Amino acid sequence: MQLQTEGVPCNLCGASSYQKVSSETYELNGSRVSLGVVRCNHCKLVYTNPRLTQDSTFLVYEHDTAHTISSNYCWAGDHSQARFVPLIRRLHKLSPTGKLLDVGCGSGDFLRAASQSGNWDSVGVEPIENAAESARSVSDAEVHTSVLEKAPISPNSMDIVTMLGVLEHLHDPADTLSTVRQLLKPSGLLAIYVPNFNYLRVKDTGPLCFLRRRRWSDLHPQEHQFHFTVNTLHALLQKGGFEVLRTDVGQPFAVGNAVVRNLKRGFHVGVQALWRQTGVHLGGLEVIARVSDCVASPSYRTPAA
Numbered sequence: 172m173q174l175q176t177e178g179v180p181c182n183l184c185g186a187s188s189y190q191k192v193s194s195e196t197y198e199l200n201g202s203r204v205s206l207g208v209v210r211c212n213h214c215k216l217v218y219t220n221p222r223l224t225q226d227s228t229f230l231v232y233e234h235d236t237a238h239t240i241s242s243n244y245c246w247a248g249d250h251s252q253a254r255f256v257p258l259i260r261r262l263h264k265l266s267p268t269g270k271l272l273d274v275g276c277g278s279g280d281f282l283r284a285a286s287q288s289g290n291w292d293s294v295g296v297e298p299i300e301n302a303a304e305s306a307r308s309v310s311d312a313e314v315h316t317s318v319l320e321k322a323p324i325s326p327n328s329m330d331i332v333t334m335l336g337v338l339e340h341l342h343d344p345a346d347t348l349s350t351v352r353q354l355l356k357p358s359g360l361l362a363i364y365v366p367n368f369n370y371l372r373v374k375d376t377g378p379l380c381f382l383r384r385r386r387w388s389d390l391h392p393q394e395h396q397f398h399f400t401v402n403t404l405h406a407l408l409q410k411g412g413f414e415v416l417r418t419d420v421g422q423p424f425a426v427g428n429a430v431v432r433n434l435k436r437g438f439h440v441g442v443q444a445l446w447r448q449t450g451v452h453l454g455g456l457e458v459i460a461r462v463s464d465c466v467a468s469p470s471y472r473t474p475a476a
């Protein structure tokens with residue numbers, strides 16, 4: 172097994188000038204590579220560069236069961252369904268019935284919660300076979316083992332698309348959002364959850380950073396190709412022909428013991444209030460957007476600098 176890396180321009184604006192943010196060495200089964208995280212000088216998008224190629228990234232998902240967020244949160248499946256309830260309520264208010272597509276459904280935790288809500292006919296897409304099998308076993312949704320671009324889903328057929336913990340893993344999120352826009356009906360909804368780079372930076376360099384054993388340990392450049400902020404996520408969506416309806420602090424993953432889970436819930440209430448009252452966002456980014464009437468087609472990567 173030999174990991175391969177590649178250098179890439181900014182996915183949002185096409186520029187190739189950047190500032191280095193961090194770098195780290197990653198090793199899998201004796202193959203060692205150097206990965207970087209950089210910030211675009213033009214649009215401020217933070218992205219992994221150099222990064223693992225698409226094929227090498229799939230090797231990571233399949234073989235690294237110790238050092239990926241996907242392994243911890245996706246395959247283990249031991250976290251609560253409760254964290255999806257607020258998002259499902261918000262989506263239900265905007266689109267009470269219809270068809271929902273969960274892109275990168277993993278082991279099916281969100282699909283299970285969506286199915287239990289009884290609101291929508293749900294479909295999942297997941298490229299990793301063992302995760303897709305799990306998703307089929309826990310929900311009544313049809314699950315395709317495929318990347319989105321090759322899945323048998325008709326254009327203009329979906330009322331809601333969800334991408335929870337997915338966009339940061341993609342090698343070309345701008346291109347994938349173009350596909351999503353084609354699959355959605357006019358005014359269809361898109362719900363996204365991604366880690367918040369600014370929050371991770373506060374954890375690594377803020378006043379409580381002495382509590383952390385490792386710096387930049389949450390960037391996971393072996394699987395996270397992009398590291399979004401409120402501004403860069405909104406910019407990517409707006410350039411792709413989506414109108415942002417609301418932005419929230421995503422519910423925390425319910426891992427850990429009861430004390431830790433309750434602390435996380437209390438922290439979430441506080442940071443959601445902070446976001447609403449001050450515009451300071453210290454948590455995962457949860458965004459609901461809809462297909463914009465004003466943009467005829469996506470317009471990524473212009474102008475380049």
Ligand SMILES: [Zn+2]
Binds near residue numbers: 185213215
């Ligand atoms: Zn850029």
